[in-house]
Amino acid sequence: MAALRTALDKRKTGLSVVFTGSSQSGLKRVFSQRDAPFFNFATEITLPPLPDAFVTQQLKAFHETYRGRVAAETAQAAFEDFDRNPLMFQIWLNALPLNGFDDAAARAQVTQQMAETGGYDRTWLDLSPIQRAMLRLLAEDVPQPTGQRGHDFLKALTGASFTTSQRQKAQKALAQRHLIDNWQGHWHLSDPLLKAWVLARPDRDFT
Structure with missing residues (x-):
């Protein structure tokens, strides 16, 4: 990475670079950690959605x-x-x-x-019921996923009451599997295709 940084620095007047990654929080760390080769190298931008x-x-x-x-x-x-x-x-x-x-x-x-x-069907089978429910909650962009609104959403979806600790643990497990990511303080699914797939699952898959 250090060699790549040096090569890009030498060509910065004639070369533009776009960095992407599977984890937005991981990508941000590449440019925010002082001991990282790409510290302060790039500027974060958010691309607008495609228009009608x-x-x-x-x-x-x-x-x-x-x-x-x-x-x-x-x-x-x-x-x-x-x-x-x-x-x-x-x-x-x-x-x-x-x-x-x-x-x-x-x-x-x-x-x-x-x-x-x-491979979403295989991923789905590896998740626990609460992890599946949390994935749906985050796909629905429900605010306060580990707060009262998150509790109420999961109660309506699954018929079960999950404690704050259980929801936090499930959210952490999903993040460790790189299925969800935190962007500007908001948790969301890392893969937009997976998000649409989860939203297409019938409610019976969560009970």
């Missing part, structure tokens, strides 16, 4: 290729339900012709493809 024009552009290209038509309202709803994730939206769009332009069937294919590609 992305859906318009994708539909235009789709209609130039396929004879079937997709209503703009249906496409926009799918985009929103997929948390405005471009990859998931494109998987859904490409799945429509293969499923007779059935929205529900195409969405089911997206869920299945994500599970197979990301």
Whole structure:
């Protein structure tokens, strides 16, 4: 890493670098720890979500290729339900012709493809019931996950009451597995595809 830092410093007038990582908190430590090779090397930025024009552009290209038509309202709803994730939206769009332009069937294919590609079904089986419930809570962006609102959400979802200590322990376990991350004081799922997959799970999977 030190050699990479030196090489980048030598070329800083003609080279731009973008750093990404699977853990946002881990990535921040690379630039915040004084003994790290990349201390104060980069500036943190948050990219804005794709605008609605992305859906318009994708539909235009789709209609130039396929004879079937997709209503703009249906496409926009799918985009929103997929948390405005471009990859998931494109998987859904490409799945429509293969499923007779059935929205529900195409969405089911997206869920299945994500599970197979990301191994989410195997990950799910390795989690305890409270860890699964906490994953759903964080996917829903419920505030105060270890506070009263978190308790009430899990009670409604699972029918069980989990103590603050139990929820904190489950949250820590999810973080250690790199399934969740803390960004600007807010816990969220590290993988947006996993988030959509968790949100698609029926409530019966949490009881």
